[in-house]
Structures are given as structure tokens and as C-alpha cells.
Amino acid sequence: MVRLENVAKTLSPRFALAPLSLDFAVGTTSVLIGPSGCGKSTVLRLIAGLVEPDSGRVMIGEQTLQPQNAQALRLRIGYVIQEGGLFPHLSAGANVALAARHLGRAQSEIKKRLDELCELAALPSALLARYPRELSGGQRQRVALMRALMLDPELLLLDEPLGALDPVTRHALQQDLKAIFTRLRKTVIMVTHDMGEATHFAGGLILMRDGKILQRGTIDDLSKRPADSYVTEFISAQRPPLGSAA
């Protein structure tokens, strides 16, 4: 579904993404994980066409992502960021329907889709009339997910979608999201720095550091056959210390 071929990008004198190649198969959920500033969000932004690679290429399906076709390809991609990225001057419903309205979809079709998405995201449809600031953090992320799913994209890119939520809301949403992914069978690429969240969502983890991929594999691969000592260090740092209540 998505393929990065020798993609390199220098963002600042201090940070560069080493030439890297990655493949994401249709219908799989993959998680990019690593410490802050490791380049995991940049990979996501490259796939969304928000930054252009210095060299190499990004393939979406059979097409190479280019400035000329980026706009059309984005209609096949849903993108959610940490704070949701909802437009504060539009109601939740208007946020979700924005792209469909722009494409001139019929009002009845939009209404039907909104109902479907409310059910899917477990959001009371009355909340669609509210402005983002009138919603709780968890509700906002549900709306953001609905907006990303509005045009039924093949690919879903989630950049720390639960990062700004309190633990209780976060846990509830983790459960719901996983159910949605399983039900929709979309290709999902998610960024997080939380090991627990990563293993909750994905069989396939990609651990990054300093713009490079350290290891790709399951949690078992990473803990039993670490590619280098940092992999072990990263995994153990996120495990609860021995003796503490799990």
C-alpha cells in the first residue's frame, strides 16, 4: 500500500532522516516508535506529502507521490494529529464533513455518512453541533478520527493520536480504536512513543532513533533478538519496574 524507497530528508542542521526504505502492506497496522526527535513523525509527514523528500520516492499504491498528484492522493489518506487539528471556527459536524462538502457530495449522503461515523466512533450525534472547544479531549479525538475517515480512505496516518489525553480516556479510546481498525481492515500507520500503546495496536513495530530505523519486528523480536543495545534499553525503560503493581 505504501512504500518508501531510499527516502532522505534534511530538516535542520541538527536533524536529518537517513536514506530509509519501508514497506507497509495493505490492511496491516504498523507502529513507528522511538524517542522524541527520532524522525517518526517526519516519516508520517512524508507519506502525507506535507514534506517533500530530498531524494528517493514515496509510493502510494502504484503512484509516486509528487506535488502534482498530492492533492488527489490525500483524498485516499486520513490524517490525525495529536491535538486533533480540528478547526475551532467550525462545528464538529462541519469539521467532519469539510472535505465531502468541498467535493460537492450530496447533503443526504453526507448526513448518512455522519450517522455511520458517529456509530463507529461511539460519539453521540448531538455533539456534532458543538464547537471543538465545547468538547472534551477524548470527544475531540473521536471527531478528528471521524474527519479522517469521512471519505473512507484506504490509508490512515495517526500521529500520537492519544498523546494529549488523560490515562482513563486514553485507555477507553485505545480499546475503541483497535476495534475500529479490526473492523475496517484499513492500512494504518501510527506514531507513538509509548511502548504499551504500540504493542496494544500492532504486531509490527518499527523502532527509530536519530533518523534511522534500528529494528523492525514484533515485540518478541525486539526483546529477544535486539538489533543493538539501545533497543533493549528502550524496551526495558518502558516496562514497569519489578515488584510494582501491573
Add this chain to the structure above:
Amino acid sequence: MRALLAAAAFAVCTSGFAADTLTVGSKRFTESYILGEIITLTAQRAGETQAVHRPGLGNTGIVYAALTNGAIDVYPEYTGTIEREILKSTRPLDLDGLNRALRPLGLAAGVPLGFNNTYALTMREDRAQALGVRSISDLAAHPDIVFGLSQEFIGRADGWPGLKQAYALPHATPRGLDHGLAYEAIAASQVDVIDAYTTDAKIGRYKLRVLDDDRKFFPVYDAVLLYRADLPQRLPRTWAALSSLSGALDARRMVALNAEAELDGRSFTDVAKGFLGGRQEPARGGGFLARLFAPDFGRLAFEHVMLVSVSLFVAIVIGIPLGILAYRVPAARQWVLSVIGVIQTVPSLALFAFLIPLFGKIGTIPALAALFLYALLPIVRNTYSGLADIAPGLRESAIALGLPRGYRLRVIELPLASRAILAGVKTSAVINVGTATIAAFIGAGGFGERIAQGLALNDNAALLAGAVPAAALALIVHGGFELLDRWLMPAGLRDKAVSTSI
């Protein structure tokens, strides 16, 4: 919107003068206002054409620019000013000499009105009579006479030092005295001689004798008409009437007319009518409220609001796209922002003096242009910064949704920047209400007309009658924009969002 268009139409109508109209200018002091009125009334009475007075046109630079480009046809000027300030001549020129130098400029000077407004020494009439002093030479015979001279006069080479030498005066250099106090001092006989201008209004009031400058020490500032050379051919009957003013006004008479305006509080039109033998209105009341709501209040308020709203409207129409350009095209950003920033630093009178020759007009059009230019900066800056300050996450979310540029700008970015843009428009509007008072200096009307007259007449009530309504208008505009802010603001951006359901 309709009101704005109507105001724009009015602006265009009032600024376009018919070709056969005589337009008279004057400068920003009492004597010039009165002479401008006298010229205008005389021209009207000739019955050949309409005559319009554009009073109080800033300084010599502005009124001269207005004359050379045909915005006005004639104004009262002084030979010394033509010689020094306009022709920059280093040697004295008589009227023929002036005209030889003016001819290549398409201008001419003529119709000496009969008085010379220059430096003079004055004495109380009774004291002068008792001592038998008629001229400055006579002072040499009275070494015990006490001088009370202004600091400026003592300091200038063409003041006391030169005068003392030219007349071989035996008196020691006196201490300087404030010019305002000098009149009180001479009235109380504490000093015998003070310096003054020959047509000071107070000369008549304090019964002072102007001593004859018999050795012709002081430069000559004969009052004449400075006019476009084609005027006599273009309007022969009007010109004949104006020529009849030659020698009609001696210094004593001019002093009396200045006093009528400055000390008796008569309007300039009224003083001019009195001089030309017409019916005079009773002197205006001194009460501030009466002055504030004088009959011209409605006209001045309309002119002021029109100047502000039309210039603001154009600044919005042009400023917001410029702000968008600065945001969208990084290469244009520095250019747009710095050029508009530089315009803001140009002093208003200098900008007017520059715009008058550009448009070939005085009055409403250059005033609107200047106000428009001053209104640009806050609008462009706030549009740019409002757009540039949108959170990167929001901007990228809009891109990631696959929305095209124009749609993003219209539906997402401009609404998000709307509060900043409106704040810029408000700043421009409030600043423009203040700046519009200066438009009166180039004949565009508004409350500034009263301020200009108040300054010229040293009349605080007139000054306040212009400044207070202008300040009130600024407050009203400010309040109006606060309401507009609440009304226009997208509900989701308000401080307290109003819930539309549940």
C-alpha cells in the same frame, strides 16, 4: 455598503472643479484667511464665474504646489516670501523683477493691496506724540527710551543688531521679552518700544504707532496677488474686479480687519463682507457649546466621516489581499511590509505636499489618498500576522484533508485570522479619524477646519470645537468595532462559546 458608495460619489463630485470656476487659496493664518475671503467675494461680485475659497492650505509649500498645478488660481502672498521662499533669490527684487522670474513658471504677481507686513517697531500713540517720534531715525535722539524686544528679534541678523547699526541707535541691547507679554508691558508703560509685525491685530487694540522705517532697513513684504499667468485672459471681468483691490487696503485697515477676526471673534467671511461694504452678521458667541454645534457641524461631521470611511474601505479592499500576498509569497513579504512601513513614517504634511502635484488637485482626492496610505499598514500587517500565526497543526490538517489552496484560504485560514484582521481595521479606522483632522490643511474639510482656524486665531474655543468632536468620533468608531467584533466573530473563536445544542 451603499452609504460608502454614496460617500465615494460625493467625494468625486466635490473634488472635481468645473473648468470655469475661480479657485482662491489662502494660508493658515488670520490675515491670509481674510484676504482669501476678500478675493473670493470680489470675484463673485464680478458675476462672471463661480468663485470658491479653499482656506487655510498648510504652509507656503502646499499652497504654492496647489497654484502651480492649477488646483487654485490665485492666493494672497507677500513679495518678500515670493523672493526668498519661492524664487530662492539672494538679492532683493521689485515687482517687475519678481514677474520676470515668475514668467517661466507660468505665474505672475500683481495688484499690490497697499500694505507691507514686515517687522516694525511700535510705540504707544500718546508717548510717540509727546516725544515727537514718527520714524525709527527719530529714536536716536532719545537715548533714554526703553526697548522691550522679543528674543527672536534680538537674535536675528535682520533684527536688532542690524537695525542698531543701520540707524546708529545709541541704546544698549535690551533684555528679551516674551512677545505676548510685550503688549501688556507697553500698555502699562513699562517699556516704550516693542517689535511687532506691521499688521498685528493688537496694534489697533493697544493704540500703537508703527514707526516709519525711513532707511528701508526691514525687508519688504508687500501683500500682492500671486496668480496663474493666464488668469487675466481666462476671466477678464473677474480680473478687472480683482485689480480694483490694488491699493485698497493700507496697514491700518488691515490691522483693524485682523482685530475684528482675532479679538472680536467675527468670521472671516463676515470681516471680508464688512470691508467690501456688505451686511455683517452679529459677532459669533463665545460659548463652547454654541461653537461646537455651530451650523457647520453637520457638514464637517459628514466630511470627516466620509474621509475616514472611504479611505478605510479602499484600504480594506487593497490591504487584505496585500496581507495575503505577503503570507503566500515569501519573496514579496519583505517588499510589501517594508514599503508600507516606510509610507507610515512620512509626515502627513510632507505626504500631502507630495500628493497634491501628483493628482494636480487639492482637497478631497489627495486627502483620501493620504488617509488610504496611512490606513494600509495596520490592515496589511494584521492580515499577514493573523494568517502566519495559525497553528502549524491546523494548517497542515487542512492540507492533509486534500483541500485546494483557494478553498483553504477562504474556508479555514481567513476565518481563523479574522479577529486579527478586524483588529487591524479598527486600528486603521481610529488612527484615520485623528489623521483626517490634518486633511483640512489641504482644503478637504472635516473637523480639522475648526482646529486649523483655532490655531490660526489662537482661539482655544474654536480649537476645542474641532478637537472634541474628532475625539468623540474616534471613541464611537472604537466602540462600533467592538460591537462588530462580537457580531462578526465565528462563534467557535469567541471567548465564551455559545452552545448551540444540549
